[in-house]
Amino acid sequence: MKKIIMGDQIFKAFGEGEEKRNVLGGVSACIHEGEFVAVMGPSGSGKSTLMYALSGTDGIDRGTVVVDGKDLSGIGESELSDLRRTKMGFVFQQPTMLKHLNILDNIILPSMRGNRKNVALITGKARSLMKRVGIFELEKRDITQVSGGQLQRAGICRALMNSPKIIFGDEPTGSLDSQSAQEIMDLFSEINAEGTAVMLVTHDAKVAAQTERIMFMRDGAIVSELKLPKYDGRELDGRIERITDKMRESGI
């Protein structure tokens, strides 16, 4: 299967001088079209940094990242923005919404960049996505007037607006109760089943167990990987057990 994202020998450090800390020490990773991947590891292991590096939202010190055939080091800021807008979607742990826009406006925002667009078409798509994730009636609400779970669904709608090839999720269920978290995971599975690749960064083995490949990170390196068959809603406990075994094995 075609690789949609390919990272090779990625180095990334934060801080300067004595405070310099290597977060990624030569990591190589790739994601295929339509794949459902999770990255796990303890805090500070570099999993979020890897995600930001692979999506081009953060620069790297050394190495190569290729997204959909384009080497990110060779393109300018505008092209990178275009790439993020058209090929990728993002869902974050905290509701990353603009507080002065209502839910609908926040969702259509990525599609509204640039000059006049077909607003009716864009709004229509947003409404159908909202209907699908069950927040259709909230379009006029302010972001402070809805629950965390509803906000996260709105975030997923926003990520899907430009029909991306891959969605990145940074602890997307981290601040939700277990029922809301499961509903969000079901949504990700649905989206993935329709062919969009998904890469999730998570602490939660239950979340990771619903993906098909898990990369385990420690001290800025991928120390092991676990492949699972596509999740069909059954044997979740067994999958979780396999993950915990693998983590123990990898010293995580």
Added chain:
Amino acid sequence: MYYRIIRNDISKSKLITLTTMIFVAAAAMLVSLAVILVIHLSGAIDTLMTRAQTPHFLQMHTGEIDTARLAEFAEQNDHVDDYQVLEFLNMDGARIILGDNSLTTNIQDNGFSIQSEKFDYLLDLDGNIIHPSAGELYVPISYMKDNTTKVGDKAVISGKALTVSGFLRDSQMNSTLSFSKRFLVSEQDYAEIKAHGNTEYLIEFRLKELSNLGAFETAYASAGLEANGPTVTYPLFKMINALSDGMMIGVILLISVLVVVIALLCIRFTLLAKIEDDYREIGVMKAIGLRVSDIKKIYLAKYSVLAGVGCVLGFGLSLLFKGMLLGNIRLYMGESPHASLAAVLGIIGILFVFLVIMAYVNGVLRRFRNISPAEAIRYGISQEKTFGAKRLNLSGNRLLNTNVFLGVKDVLARKKLYATMLTVLIISTFIMIVPQNLHNTISSKGFIQYMGVGDADMRLDLQQTDRISEKADEIAQTISGDNAISKFAVLATKTFQSKKEDGSEERLKIELGDHSVFPVKYSEGRAPAAEDEIALSALNASELGKQVGDFITLVMEGKDTDVKISGIYSDITNGGKTAKAVFNDASADAMWYVIFAELSDPSLIDSKVSEYADRFAEAKVSDIDEYIKQTFGPTISSVEKASYTAIAVALVISVLITLLFMKMLVAKDKHSISVMKAFGFTSSDIQTQYISRAVLVLMIGIVLGTLLANTLGELLAGAVIASFGASTFHFVVHPLAAYLLSPLLMIGSVLIATIIGTSGAGHLKLSEHIKE
């Protein structure tokens, strides 16, 4: 703990702290300067007037004088402490040559005196009474200021050679706004030149108590003593001495108020932004039981350091700059004895600024009480009402580009935040336009109409001459036969007795003739048209307590005649107390004539002025433009300088505040910028959004600022003009400069500041800010 918090906070926001401190320092400096200048000015004027022993009452007089009767009056009046009559030898400017310069075109009444024996002394620059020796000439200080002459120059007065031995301070006539200037010579030289000029008398009184001045004035008027000329009293001398520097102090005070307001706005803005940043922490502190006063202390501590350092810096700067501004006061009036008091009061001034700032910070922090801990911890932002912004939806936007839309929406959603920037831009526009319009107005030709002078090309003054009426007729005849002159008017000033309601009489100088040819501006009513009408100068109207439509009783040809007041106008000529009427009265003699003329070809003014000056030696002929230049020249040029300075100050303020504001906004908006960037908005998209915000606020600011400048600004400028004797006036606006050039300058500088201030906006590390 406070030290650590303050240090961390300042090091995190260096630019913001620095800008705020600059404004605090500027405010403190200006307030301190204004205080120091006021103390110096009042001290210096007092010293000058005490040393010179300025008369309390001065009656200028031309013509016959009965000194014995005056002496008897002085003897018998209980209020009089001392009395004297001085001679003032009025001489044509062409007869006065100082160094290489002749005073031919000088419009002042230049004259010669000998040193007084009893009071009203002319002083040297050290404040000592001058005793000139034969051959020595002491020149009024204003001729030193304008570089007409210097010590050691040869002077030729009506053919008599003298040497400029020094400059003198005249407590009566120092100011360029006073129309006479006294030169000092020895008695011997005075006797020699006496035949070449006209003698005027200065009848002077010192009173035992200045508070009896009013009673004395009435007594003098009712005694029917010599009064063929203007009357000036001690308070007026004081005012004329204080006027030009007083205006400068007034402008400094006005600017200092504006800068204090800007400093407070700066503080308000940074404080509100900080509170918003710390919203969650404040909620937590409240939740764990800290008192509001404890939380306030942390913020107050920072601002007390900032305001304290700013104030001390401002005070230091005021000491550094005071020399520059005191120069004029020192030159014209000498040193003040209260120099140390000035410094002490300067400190009190900056203390006041400090306290105002702290009180303001305390006021802003009052909003802590309204923060709900639960809400703050949950949302981390204040649940501010955003009225007006909600109706504006991106999904309903068909008109604007998305970035422009987001910019406009942000301004509407955070009105309180942008109100600060808006206020500063309004103030900047205001201080940019008002001095500019004021300068335009006072330098426009029509402006003299506000000052009691008609808008003509040439003016002939005929005074103190024999057969004055015949001469005036002769001039009028010549003018009417002169094809180069398109229109003219002869105005004769005569004195009439007017009866007050209490029966007492007062002299009223009335200018008779056709006032419709070269009209002045009437603040109320109109020019007199019928024989039973009169117009009064604002000063006369207020002194007589009369309004338009009221009547006053004049004694004409021995009979009481009621005349109706048709209008009130502003006047600075002849002590500001004049009147205008059209009736004829052969019984009273004319004191002086003024003949105004307009030329069909204005380029001929110079040649016509010299032609008439040669032909009518007894008349003083002046070009009105020259008259304006010499009378208001220094004022016009200082207002011009002030208007350029104001433009520069306004632009610097706008640039600094915009820069500060944009940097802070970007810092505050890191999270939303990161979100937008993550979803594919480019750096230039983000910058476009900020520019849209700035442009929107700027447009509103310019429109409101211009409106305010033309309403409130006109009123304020009117108040300044009123100090010259004018009562109402309207701005003469240069539309290109005021409505195009100034806004363009403003737009240019604000846009550059916005672009610089937001240049880093798109280059955030997304991963660092997106999780916040």
